[in-house]
Amino acid sequence: MSRFTSTPGFSRRRFLALGSGFSLAAALPVAGLSAAPARAEPRFSGDPFALGVASGDPEPDGAVLWTRLAPDPLAADGRGGMAGYKVPVTWQIAEDPGFRRVRSAGVEWAVPELGHSVHAEVRGLEPDREYWYRFRTGRHVSAAGRTRTAPAADAGIASMAFAFVSCQNYADGHFTAFRHLAGEDVDVVVHLGDYIYEGGGQGTAGRGHLPAREIHSLADYRVRYGQYKLDPDLQAEHAAHPWIVVLDDHEVDNNWADGLDGGDVGGAEFAARRAAAFQAYYENLPLRRSSLPAGPYMQLYRRLSYGTLAQFHVVDTRQFRDNQACGDGRQFDCDDRLDPARTMLGAEQEAWLLDGLTRSRTTWDVMANQIMTMQGDSAEGIEQAFGMDTWDGYAAARQRLFDGVEKRGIGNFVVVTGDAHRSVAADLKHDFDDPASATVGVEFLGTSVSSGGNGSDQDEWGRVWLQENPHMKFHNVQRGYGVCEVTRESWRTDYRVVPYVSTPGAPVTTRARVHVTAGRPGIQEVEQPAAPQP
Incomplete structure (x- = not known):
């Protein structure tokens, strides 16, 4: 059983009462409903993993793995040098820093609606142990990060x-x-x-x-x-x-x-x-x-x-x-x-x-x-x-x-x-x-x-x-x-x-x-x- 608990802190009624000036578009990619076209083999102007990697909210069986594709993170339009398409990003999590013993892997879509960020919620890991993770898109591989389950x-x-x-x-x-x-x-x-x-x-x-x-x-x-x-x-x-x-x-x-x-x-x-x-x-x-x-x-x-x-x-x-x-x-x-x-x-x-x-x-x-x-x-x-x-x-x-x-x-x-x-x-x-x-x-x-x-x-x-x-x-x-x-x-x-x-x-x-x-x-x-x- 997960030990992460979440209690809604606001009502949908309260949100909607603010009027039509806000969109639930940010929630669409989670449901796989991003309107952006897909680009399976994207080309980037620079390193798409320039912002690094991170992990968070550790549980006994997993954690969140994060990255954000941004070959030009300081671009004034806020798009990080990315075009308006969605990109598949593969993640790996391993029992060793050399990734010889990969424990789990998967694919997340990085979508423009969420700034091409990736939040992979990994499950099925062992409690209270170290793991190493990394991301790949096209020919690019991120730096490796270290995490630890609770x-x-x-x-x-x-x-x-x-x-x-x-x-x-x-x-x-x-x-x-x-x-x-x-x-x-x-x-x-x-x-x-x-x-x-x-x-x-x-x-x-x-x-x-x-x-x-x-x-x-x-x-x-x-x-x-x-x-x-x-x-x-x-x-x-x-x-x-x-x-x-x-x-x-x-x-x-x-x-x-x-x-x-x-x-x-x-x-x-x-x-x-x-x-x-x-x-x-x-x-x-x-x-x-x-x-x-x-x-x-x-x-x-x-x-x-x-x-x-x-x-x-x-x-x-x-x-x-x-x-x-x-x-x-x-x-x-x-x-x-x-x-x-x-x-x-x-x-x-x-x-x-x-x-x-x-x-x-x-x-x-x-x-x-x-x-x-x-x-x-x-x-x-x-x-x-x-x-x-x-x-x-x-x-x-x-x-x-x-x-x-x-x-x-x-x-x-x-x-x-x-x-x-x-x-x-x-x-x-x-x-x-x-x-x-x-x-x-x-x-x-x-x-x-x-x-x-x-x-x-x-x-x-x-x-x-x-x-x-x-x-x-x-x-x-x-x-x-x-x-x-x-x-x-x-x-x-x-x-x-x-x-x-x-x-x-x-x-x-x-x-x-x-x-x-x-x-x-x-x-x-x-x-x-x-x-x-x-």
Whole structure:
């Protein structure tokens, strides 16, 4: 039985209510109904596999294998140098990197309606083992990628390792962190959002965005993904490990909220932009057909398990949230953020999450989350100030989640988070304003790959955070990623950092190791082997 579960997060009625401006054409190729003529032996102006390969959403019997045909990924029309015909693409998956023991093979059509992307959902593999895969079309063969299936659902595995990462602004610096991550011994990588940035920033690292403006159309989004995916460090990491992905805001627009039923960010113009952004996201990531967008809606929240050791509850904190309270930004006095009617996840997803936590039989339950869950008071003294885009702006919704975790006896609740361009390890408290209140879990906030530039070990914001938020146990503002080593008895998160991203080639070090013990809520120890000397 598959352990991948999908719950519809929107209704067809709601989609159709937006009017006839959106087409279900993107769904047609899945049903074999592409209107494009076929080209069995295509000719390409360049390497059709220039964007590399990837795999994702590993299950015990398989994974998604991805590529996208694009001999000219930066072509302004967004077609990647491809004409309007469909192309057969053969895939192979083998038990060895030399492909002497091919385990399975098949053919997928790369169609123009989906940017000539390929999402092969492979089944029939053995659980908890490595495989190598590649693609072929005409005379061209892709680079090989490595993937790994998940353990069987009832497997009592002793340990696993995963990495979490987010926020890769191409213009802000080099993706050196991905090159180092490609060499880590992990089972899977969890990407928590901001895979691209939608702005037109040119930065100072000689990696200005293409197109050189803020993007809105499908063609624009496709070109932007093409630029990012040409990065050799990102390609190396995709080829090294399977990924679990979820988007945040910059894949569409900064700090966007649902808004399609009205409000400040609503309307057909934003819905069209969101539909284009979602389609480009699907075309360029290793997602299952269950995540194929329907206009401006896309199914992203889902669960994946690693035996009886860990279960990942991947949440979507963008599509179903209410608009940010008090005009967004950092607010000192905003009663609206406490309104119990406000939601971050939407009622359906909130129930899905708590139900899944209740039913879970794994040692660790991991919420893969985009926006900081912990309280982050950023004002010194008696006053308090909070960011309205984080869970602080949806405080009652956060309290419902924490109350549900407590009432259901979820003993080892861990949240991994992106977005903030800084690393923070913190206890999650029933009442953040009372340090003596119950600890309901821990959160590992991860830094960015490159967003924000080189970063530093500490900054003024971090000084205030550590001073005003005693639940925060570690803080750092360098670029990098997190690696989690998980056993039945313990959890360790290593914060891996690079000293600069303005130029390539930076080394990686472990800035901190944070320890959690199963059955003992809260962070037990923080080691800082790479702490700066006074």
